[in-house]
Every structure is written in C-alpha cells, then in structure tokens.
Amino acid sequence: MITITDLTVRSFDLDHLDMVWRIADTYEEELDYTFYVERAGAPSGPWETVSSGLKQQYLFRDGAVNQRKHNTTYYYRIKAVHNVSGEFTYSQPGHQGAKMPREAAVMIYNENILFTKFTGMLCWLFPKKTFGQKCQVCYDPILGRENISNCLTCFGSGYVGGYHRPVRLHVQIFPMAQQVQSDTFGNSEQQNTSAMCIAFPPVSPEDVLVESDNTRWRVVRVETSERLRFTVRQTLSLAKIPIGDVEYSLPIEEENVLNLAVADPYNYSIRSSIGQDDANHSQEVSDGHNGPFNT
C-alpha cells in the first residue's frame, strides 16, 4: 500500500482552494491506484468526495468553495484506493493556512485576468517528478543513484515517466535575446529567455514548458512575487531544449492534460448550491466588472 504524504492546501485566489500532495517513494505501480479528494467542514468530518477518480494526479483545484461570504475553514483529505484489492488509505487531513487578505486577492484576480485574457499564451507544463514510483531500469537501490544516463523510462529523474501529467496554463514568454552563435564545431549557444505566469500551478526548476508551436523549454529558475505573503506571480528563467532531445518525446494527449483553470464538472453542480451568487460568477468574470469581492 502506498503512503500519502505532505498534503498542502493553499489558496491562490478566492474562487479556488488548491491542494497538492505526494506519495512516499515506492516500487508499486502508480497506475494501480486511484485518488479521491474529500472535503469536510471539520477535521472529524463528515467527509464528502469532491473529485472524480484521479489517476497519476497529485494536485487538485476545488472550485466549489466560496471564500467571500463564509468564514468556513475547509478540511481536505486524500483517499488512495488500490484498484484491484479495493484496499484504501487516507492522508492526514489538511486545511488552508492563513486566509487571503483582500489586497492580495485583488492583485491575484487582476493577474489572472491579465495572463489568461491578454498577455499570456496557452502552454503546457510538465512538472518533473520528485516522488512516486521509482524507476527500476536505471536506479541502483544499493548505490542510491542512477546507473545509466539518458534513461527513457524515467528521463533521468529516477521516477517512472519522469514527469507528471501536463497541466494547462497561460504564460507570457518574452522574446528571446538574439544571442545565438555557432562555435567552431557548429554547436549553438544555449538559448535563454524569461517568462511570467500566475501562482498556480507552482512551477519548479527542471519542469518542462511546452508552447503551442511545440517549442520546449526547461525551467531553470523560478522567482515568486508576493503580496502580503501570498504568491501573486511567478517569474521563470527558461532554457530552450534542443529539438531532438528526449523531452520532445513527452506526449501531450489532450485527454490526459489537467485543466486546472476549470473546476471539475462535479463541482459546478454543487457550487450552485453553496452560494447564490456563484451561479452568476463566471459571467461577472467575463465582463470584467465587480472584481472578486462584490459581497
């Protein structure tokens, strides 16, 4: 049985609570497990399942919570079910830490509109794996290190698949400085640029970012801008991945892409029963008025 660790619940805007979890390193098959997110108003429950069955997915965005009108603390836990045996286990319950101050909420709301509607382009992020099912092709458990390079099973990460399922997000990528030079061997210098995006999903160094024209970048560094200790924006340093590198074989299959900007359809149905203004909210966002706190 796997062990779920490190459940973190955060808010990057007033419309969502975002949770991220991990599993302890294992040689069990990741795909043998299905995850469910459960929510409660108290740490003792009662618990309600708010996600569909999640496969190889370690983040979830709950769009059914209304943080404007309610002083509720929402508690979450993750259930992992073994598909064959039906055995299951839970994470420790987690809840959101500090409530988001209004001022931070305004900035995040505006940033979100800016990137999704104006300056950002649709991209796909492959988060590099740092936990999960260990690669047995190249990982030497005795030496505790990878024993071949260019392993196609784990892309050198030591974890099967190398990357988590891609996540859709909007990124503003700045034009690349013209610094391409060939040396005497015909190699070109690494091409670097920078980019910006909103706070969710959190981007980490070594993640792979794919543009819609299939240009692929490796994230080298991430800096965050904060307002009252809430992350408002991420600034990324990117290095272009040469065409033909193994990262170009990472598949983008639309049915496998996590679209975290849109809440799970299940959430839409319960969302309308939570706050009466919620049903109209998408309209408010699309016409750009009112902002996030028209209470």
Ligand SMILES: [Zn+2]
């Ligand atoms: Zn490997």
